[in-house]
Amino acid sequence: MSTHHGVLSHQNLLKLLSGITAGGMELYAPRKTGQKVFFDHITDVREIAFDPLPTTESPKALLFPRVERLLSFARDGESMRVDDRCADLMPRRVLFGTRPCDAVALQRLAEFFADGIEDMFVGKRREQLVVISLSCAVADADCFCTSAGSGPGDGTGSDILLTASGGERYDMEVLTDRGREVLATFAGLWDEGSPADTSGYLAVVEPLPALAGFGAKLAGAFASTVWKDASLRCLGCGACAYVCPLCSCFDIEDEGTPSKGSRLRCWDSCGFSLFTLHTSGHNPRPTQTERWRQRVMHKFSYMPARFGHAGCVGCGRCSRACPADMNLREQITMLDAGIALQSAP
């Protein structure tokens, strides 16, 4: 469909979101807990946090929950009964308050899970998810969306994009049929508009020049010595992977007894020492050097080669969350320079 334009006041936005919850659709939006902000199930729109920066945890769990039951099994006399979960039962959900980088990430994540054999759970959730994003008026020193294939006013992956255009109102772009469907129920809350130039309301995001050509450089940097120093202070936790909207590694765990239990898919992280531990006891990534290299290589070399885009949208969450201040912008710049230096004749 062609993009539809409108204008919406802040007050009517809240009415619209209230209407969504009242109409029985599940609403997810940022909510503040202490200093941190999470996408939570919202029943009272007054709880929504309109913080200018991306949430602490990304919205990825809406497609790819941190733990998910894939099937359950129970012994039934001589036979085993297996209950597959039915993806068709996924409810329609509205996700509000994503930033443009989040929406791009949701799209890339869904693409990843549809590559080869489609993952029906993620696929069905994506199909049922309506994404209403807010353009960014503010960026911080960890953001680099504009160098990672997105930008503060990018509508990719969103069904509706709202840009605060001063005076408690938003310029609204309805980008998909799904977005139009949701709005149809709430006619009267917004005015028709015409395409507006919103660039003046958008954040200025500091570019990350090192990212151009980084993937190509990485391709020859597997054996480089840069990784060791770069990763020395990394603690090997999963904070960066778990706040990242695009980290998609998981671990399958069976829970219960041999006669009754379930199979669970749980988040995992390449930063953990057990991630590649073989049953023989051998670990091809014995230290953080190899694990950090994997994280960077996967996002900026392997993913681009396979999908044509990085496994990173530059949201900056990993940099904000890391207890050891492994800042991704800085790492990319430093690794890029280090690799260039080593490969210089």
Place this chain on the structure above:
Amino acid sequence: MSALQVQAGELLASGKAEVVIGYGEGTRGRVRPVFVRTRADVSLLVFDGRCTANLTVYLAKPEVGRMGKAAIVATPGAVRSLIQLIAEHQVDPGEVVVLAADDDAVTLLTDPAALEAYAAAHPVTIPPEAKAVTESLARMSAQERRAFWDAELSRCFKCYACRSACALCYCTRCITDMNQPQWVCVAPHALGVMEWHLNRAMHMAGRCVQCGSCTSACPAGIPIGLLAMEASRSVEKEFGAQAGLRCDAPPALSSFAADDRESFIL
């Protein structure tokens, strides 16, 4: 040059240390761990109120071990954890040189007696926020406390940053990583999260040195250190044993004394 930089430079020049693990300027106005190997680089070292992470956690990393003899910039909490690591035979006394830092003063500690004296002179300080939560928890009923922790832990996605930031969490294979068979639920659902945190608190009882590193590391903002700290304080109350004060103290919960209180035995 600051006193810290001078002392670090001397340690590197004399060969008493091959690497100084300290704090340096990071991004976003934060400090970060730095590994200084040459005298020229001691200018990277800073120490101020932002330096709270417990750097002794790096002593267990093989990459760091391979850098040679280490000197470590230590807060009072880190000094206590080093003492506890010595008591638990994880670090040999004398293996590590300590630059104990507190406000402006830097003290060189090279033997167990000096470490113990320093720890005794620098009692545990609990940040005001942690104190406030602890006090409000103490006023709650068991049910309210349960509700508090259920709500806090609902945000835990088991990233294990708390465990990774804790110097005393040095097991090469944590109980929650045992999956063939599982010892506790591995999955990050409510039960798995609760089981693991309670296990961790029990494992830290009498061993947690109350450095606060785990709480600061948590990306979800959960005051997770309170569990281990409270467990450690219970052990202190019951057995008079505070972790991180004596290099030769056997762990309170894996040793016994004839006069131990037995009031809990029914």
